[in-house]
Amino acid sequence: MKISPFDSSRPGSQEISWCPGCGDFAILDAIKETLTALQRTPQQTAVISGIGQAGKLPHYIHSNGFHTLHGRAIPIATGVKTANPQLTVLAVGGDGDMYAEGGNHFLHALRRNPNITVIIHNNQIYGLTKGQGSPTSLPGMKTTTQPRGVTAEPLNAMAIAIAQNASFVARSFIGDKELTCDVLRQAVEHNGLAIVEIFQPCVSFNKLNTYKWYAEHCQRIENHDCSDQAAALALALAVDPYPIGVLYRSGKKKTFEEQLPSYRNDDTPLWQRRVDRDALQQLLASKK
Amino acid sequence: MLRYNIVLGGQAGQGINTVESVLVKAFKASGYHIYATKEYMSRVRGGINTITLSVGSHPIRSYSERIDILLPFTAGVVDWVGDRLHSNSIVLGDAEVLPPQISTEHVFPLLWQSEQEKKSYIKQINTLCAGLVAALFNLEYDLLELLVRDEFSDKTESVVTANLDALKHGSLQGEKLKQQQKWQFPLTADTTVRDHHLLNGSEAVALGALSAGCNALSFYPMSPSTGVATFLIQHAETFSLAVEQYEDEIAAVAASVGCWYAGGRSLVTTSGGGFALMEEIVSLAGMSETPLVIHLAQRPGPATGLPTRSAQGDLNLVLYAGHGDFPRIIFAPSSIEEGIALSARAFTLAERFQTPAFILTDQYFVDTYYCSANVSLPQAVEPTIIKTPAEYRRYALSPSGVSPRGIPNYGNGIVLANGNEHDEYGDTTEAIDLSKLMPEKRMAKYEKMIEEALEPELVGADDYTILVIGWGSTFANIKQAVEELNDPRLALLHFSQLYPLPQSVIASLDQAQTLITIEQNFSGQFADLLQRDYCCRIEHRILKYDGRIFSTELIVQRLTEILEGVSL
Numbered sequence: 001m002k003i004s005p006f007d008s009s010r011p012g013s014q015e016i017s018w019c020p021g022c023g024d025f026a027i028l029d030a031i032k033e034t035l036t037a038l039q040r041t042p043q044q045t046a047v048i049s050g051i052g053q054a055g056k057l058p059h060y061i062h063s064n065g066f067h068t069l070h071g072r073a074i075p076i077a078t079g080v081k082t083a084n085p086q087l088t089v090l091a092v093g094g095d096g097d098m099y100a101e102g103g104n105h106f107l108h109a110l111r112r113n114p115n116i117t118v119i120i121h122n123n124q125i126y127g128l129t130k131g132q133g134s135p136t137s138l139p140g141m142k143t144t145t146q147p148r149g150v151t152a153e154p155l156n157a158m159a160i161a162i163a164q165n166a167s168f169v170a171r172s173f174i175g176d177k178e179l180t181c182d183v184l185r186q187a188v189e190h191n192g193l194a195i196v197e198i199f200q201p202c203v204s205f206n207k208l209n210t211y212k213w214y215a216e217h218c219q220r221i222e223n224h225d226c227s228d229q230a231a232a233l234a235l236a237l238a239v240d241p242y243p244i245g246v247l248y249r250s251g252k253k254k255t256f257e258e259q260l261p262s263y264r265n266d267d268t269p270l271w272q273r274r275v276d277r278d279a280l281q282q283l284l285a286s287k288k
Numbered sequence: 289m290l291r292y293n294i295v296l297g298g299q300a301g302q303g304i305n306t307v308e309s310v311l312v313k314a315f316k317a318s319g320y321h322i323y324a325t326k327e328y329m330s331r332v333r334g335g336i337n338t339i340t341l342s343v344g345s346h347p348i349r350s351y352s353e354r355i356d357i358l359l360p361f362t363a364g365v366v367d368w369v370g371d372r373l374h375s376n377s378i379v380l381g382d383a384e385v386l387p388p389q390i391s392t393e394h395v396f397p398l399l400w401q402s403e404q405e406k407k408s409y410i411k412q413i414n415t416l417c418a419g420l421v422a423a424l425f426n427l428e429y430d431l432l433e434l435l436v437r438d439e440f441s442d443k444t445e446s447v448v449t450a451n452l453d454a455l456k457h458g459s460l461q462g463e464k465l466k467q468q469q470k471w472q473f474p475l476t477a478d479t480t481v482r483d484h485h486l487l488n489g490s491e492a493v494a495l496g497a498l499s500a501g502c503n504a505l506s507f508y509p510m511s512p513s514t515g516v517a518t519f520l521i522q523h524a525e526t527f528s529l530a531v532e533q534y535e536d537e538i539a540a541v542a543a544s545v546g547c548w549y550a551g552g553r554s555l556v557t558t559s560g561g562g563f564a565l566m567e568e569i570v571s572l573a574g575m576s577e578t579p580l581v582i583h584l585a586q587r588p589g590p591a592t593g594l595p596t597r598s599a600q601g602d603l604n605l606v607l608y609a610g611h612g613d614f615p616r617i618i619f620a621p622s623s624i625e626e627g628i629a630l631s632a633r634a635f636t637l638a639e640r641f642q643t644p645a646f647i648l649t650d651q652y653f654v655d656t657y658y659c660s661a662n663v664s665l666p667q668a669v670e671p672t673i674i675k676t677p678a679e680y681r682r683y684a685l686s687p688s689g690v691s692p693r694g695i696p697n698y699g700n701g702i703v704l705a706n707g708n709e710h711d712e713y714g715d716t717t718e719a720i721d722l723s724k725l726m727p728e729k730r731m732a733k734y735e736k737m738i739e740e741a742l743e744p745e746l747v748g749a750d751d752y753t754i755l756v757i758g759w760g761s762t763f764a765n766i767k768q769a770v771e772e773l774n775d776p777r778l779a780l781l782h783f784s785q786l787y788p789l790p791q792s793v794i795a796s797l798d799q800a801q802t803l804i805t806i807e808q809n810f811s812g813q814f815a816d817l818l819q820r821d822y823c824c825r826i827e828h829r830i831l832k833y834d835g836r837i838f839s840t841e842l843i844v845q846r847l848t849e850i851l852e853g854v855s856l
Contacts, residue, residue, distance in 0.1 A: 010704075012715020043697050048546065051707075058704060059715045064696035066549055066705040067716065068542070069572050075539035079546025079554070080696070082504060082530045087550065087696055105542075108535035262503065262530040270503045270530065271551030271695055275668055279526050280498055284665060287485045 006032040006042055008062040016060055019127075023174040023200030024053055027121055028060055030177060031090070034184040035063075040088045048077040050093035050102060052128045053202075054121035057092050071101025078114045078256070084269035085257045088188060089116040096126050099135040099155050106157070109193055110164040114256040117187045117194045120157065123202035124209045131205035141208050157197055158236035162229060162248045167192035169232070169248040173199040173218045175211050179245060186246060192255050199242070221245035291323075291344035292473055293352055294421060295369060298361030301333045303414050307359070308339050310418040310435045314427050315343050316486065316659055317435075319477030323348035323658035327836065330511070330595040336368045343425070345476040348658060349623065349764035353839035357424070359417050360385045378471075380420060382406075382413065394469075399461060412454030419455040423462025425473050432459070484659035489649055489761075490515030491657075492624045493583050496631025497555045498523075499665040502581075504530040504547045504554035506540040508562055511595050512651040513585035516557040530554075541566040541582070548579045549705055551673060551695035553635060557583040560602040561592065567609045570644050574614025576705040577683065577691070577730065579638035579645075583631070586650040588835045597835025598651035600760060600808040606646050607787060607817065615733045617645040618787040620760030621653065622745070625662050626784055632666040637740075639672055641733050642693055648786065650808070652837045653761035676701030681712040685725060689732030734788055741790040747771070748779030754854060755800035756847065757826075759783040759807070759814050762838055766806055769843035775851060786814065789821070797824050802854050804828040806843065 018024045035045055042063040049055040051070035058065025064087075068076045077091035098106055098120045109118065125143070126132040132145040135155040142149050161169045168190040172180040180198060187194035199214050219241040226232060232248035257263055262270065294311070298304040308324065315322050323342040329335035340355075342348045355372045358365070360381040366373075373379075373391045383397035398416070400406035409416055415436055422432045436455050440448045465471070487495070494516050505524075507517045517533070524531045530552065534540040537558055547554040558566065563584050573580040584606060588599040606618055617637050621627040631647050638645035676694035680701025684691045691712075694703045704714030709726055711717045747767050754777045758766045763782045770780045781796055783789070797803065797818065803826045805815040812829040819826055830846045832838055 010713045010715055012711055012713055012717065042702050043700065046550065046696050056716065062702060064702045064704065065714075066546070066576070067714075068545075068576075068707055069568055072538070072542045072569065072572075075534065075542035076546035076549075078539075079504075079506070079543035079548075079552070080550040081546075082532070082543065083547040083550035083552030083554075084696065104535055105539050108539065112532075256532075257530075260530045260532070261524040262528045264525075264528075269551055269697075270547070270553065271671060271673060271698070273503055273528065275498055275501050275503075276527060277668075280495075280665060283498075283523060283526070284485065284495065284663065287487050287491065287663075288483060 004032045004036050006035055006062050008060060010062075013060050017056060018053060019204045021203040022053070023123065024057070024121060026174045026177060027119070027180070027198055027200060028057060030174070030180045030184055031119070032061060033181055034188055035088070037185060038188055044086070045088045045090070046080050047090045047092060048073050048080060049091070050097035052094040052097050052126070054092055054094040055097060071097055071105065073097065074102055074105040074109045074118060077116050078109065078112065081114050081116050081257055082260065083271070085115070085263055085267045086269060090119060091116055092119045092121070094127070095120060095122045095124060095134045095136045099157055103135070107160070107164070110161055110166045112256045113167055113193045113253055115192055117196065119184070120195070120197040121200045122197050123200050123206055125202045125206040127202045127205055138208065156236065157195070158247055159233060161195045162233045162236050165229065165250050166195055166248070167250045167253050168194035168246070169236070170195070170246045171197045171199070171242065172244050173214045175215055176218070176220070176244065179220060183246060190249075192253055218242045218244045221247070227251065290475070291342050291348055291352065292356045293354055294341045294343070294357045294359070295338055295355045295372070296341065296359050296361070297336055297338040297365030297369060299334050300329065300331055300337055302361050304337065304339055304361060306414045306439060307418045308341060310415070310432070310439055311341060311421055312486070313435050314422055314432055315425070316481055316484070317431055318427050319479050319481050320475055321345065321347050321478065321481055321659060323656075325351055325652060325656040328596050336362065336365055338365070338369060343475065345478065347660070350768035350840045351765050351837055353841050357421065359421070361413065363387070366390055380417070382410070396465060409454050409457055412451050415451040416454040416458035419458025420462040423459045424466055424471060425475070429459055480661065481659055484661050485663040486657055486659050487624050487663060488515070488655060488657035489624060489627050489653035491519050492621070492627030493631045493647055493649065493654070494519040495665065496628035497581070497635060498527060499628070499668060500553070500632035500635035501668040501671070502553050502555050502635060503528065504544070504552045505557070506532050506534055506543045506547070506554060507557045508534055508537045508540050510559045510562045512587055512654050513557045513559045513562070513583065515654050516555075516583055520555070537562040537565040538569065541569040541580070545569055545573050545576075545578050545580055549695070551698070553639070555581050555583060557585070559585050559587055560589050560605060563602070563605060563609070571610030571612060571614070572707045573644045574610055574612070574616070574730070575707050577642040578705060579642055581634045581638050581645050581647070583647040583649065585654050586648065588833065594835040596651065598808060598837050599833065599835060600650060600762070601810070601813070601833070603648065603786060603809070603813040603817070606648055613727060614730055615641065615643045615737060616787065617641070617643070617737060618648055618785065619646065620648040620784055620786050622760060622763030622782055622784045624656075624658065625660055627653070628663065629666055630784060636669045637737070640690070641737060642690060643733060648760060650761050673698065675699035676703065682714045683710060683712045683726070683729070685712060685729055687732065688736060689729045738788045738790065741788055742785040743790055743792060744781045744783040744796070746779055746781055749776055750779070752779035753777045753800060754802040754804065754851070755796070756780045757783070757803060757805045757814070757818070759786055762806060762808065765838050765840050766843055768840040769847060772840070772844055773847060773851070778851070783814070786817070794822060797822050802828065804830060804847065804850055806830040806838065808832050808838065
């Protein structure tokens, strides 16, 4: 096995609590491969997660990390980037984490455009809480808490992101590791918010959306101009098969942090800065 | 102590702030001490808002409800403040806004030679009244002219001229009235006042934060807490601040925690309802041992309550916010000067103890200002961040409970924070030993926090038997009342740090035979806290929960009633 600088030797990393066969393993590998390929160091990287099976990811990687609360990975990752724009910041979570509990943050991150990569492990079910319907569960799917079948429309995060002119929008299926790594590499390299949704089968609770099902229902995007918003939206609205790959790149947009007063002149992290005492005294003097 | 209380009352949007602005500058430049506070309605136009402007020969810190001069700019003002008028109050306003019955004889409608004259001045009635008041207090006319020019400097020349005419007209009326009525408002000028600082509570909190090295702000707008954000945003370029208005309070406080985790020094400003949304992140800061500083400007609840009024009703909210046990520090500044100091201290201690710290103010505190010779900026304390070694453990166990804090990309280590119970590295654990050791480590911080807790301020007799207890913004009002009562049995013990409390509290409470608490909430939340922790019984609770602040007069009255019942 290849040795990655992102392999963790911490005692807590040795036993991974995902179910055997879970798509999260391959996502973890893809993230490590991508960061290694891009020559990022564990010190420069921060992986911010929410809650759920995907939220456990920071424990299995040698990198800065913050395992936070359900739904809050995006604003916390935005805060991390705010404090230090030199960091490579990933926000990871599942479909429940990012689209249900964190739905409002997802929407506003699209507007705000921080230069972070948001990775949504979409298995169309709640795993850690054992099999309830999620915002992306397909209608009719029977679950422990929707025994008569899910009735709500699945959330189409790709279409929402494109409609909102998000700066980078992609979807992949973890069964296509090559594509996933390629998409992740483009996402991390992208200067601005990158949304990457990865279909990832839950082998324990989702008996509908299996590896086989995804393999049959996903198709790589070909001959698509990803700068064409209308074409991208049409792709995002397609469900059978689901187009996978980079759906959309907006034109050049300023990132959130480069527009903050703190970074107009340079990107020195906040911790290296000291208050300008003279300016402070002047401000106080203006209050006479 | 001689002071004159001038009250300006008008509709929102009518511009009483212009009169306030001109008069405050004029009084200050003339060497008079000033104090001002306001009460206002939650509306953009209409309603009734009032500003109480007090002037004196000595520093003024307390709120006195007595009105000496009332300037109503709209109908309804006189009745709105009716219970603050007394037989010597002077009321000056256009006849149309004066009700038929007023509880003072000294009512003087503005004089107009003709309807035409009234029409030409009515738009500048604010400036006219500024001229009128300035004349009553013998303020230099040239000074007023200068200030009015300055006030309208961004307007056209015709607007400036119209206002200068109004100023002149007001001044002449004031001179005339003063001579006719033989009014005198004797004040001694103190030239040092010109060098005093004039800050409100919002500005104090913001300046304290800046001086402690605050470099980020995240918030969601909510009265009365937004003033702090507005002030910092005005100066964001100068101080290179990372400021952002988030989509909701949850995101605002979450971003703040992320910012601290990566080495920033972030401030969150909110009010009770907004803070209610932030609770889970407060708990995350407690568990992940991430510093967090939250300014909470209180207003009456529950729910939307009285959005623009004042209260001390969120102590319990802050004290118990967040699920589970974790240490916290709560400050409630008792003066503008202390607002700066404690805002800075909140940053220092949040960082040192790696836990949430709160600055609990209220609408009265943030909207009140006075001139002060004692404003100073605390020195920034150097960050306690360490350069991480390769084998860095974010939650290394230590007797003090404080682990050296690393941040990403400074040193060879990696920094892993966690909201789940964790091992020393930060990885999630359910191990039985760590499940016990980690809560003990976090709570061990209290020992040092208690040692460093601020002592409450004692005003009055050292050998008191009756102890009045207050906290936060009510300090000057209670102090003034206790001093006026001049009862040898009586002292005031006022708290600016509400949690944790210093050890000395035990002896202070033990000495008293009678305890009286004064709070702006319905139940006596601080009294309950003292009862909970110190086995005392607090029967006398002077409480006010109508959103209006305790005046010195009211405190004197309520204390007198209690003191009469306490046998000598």
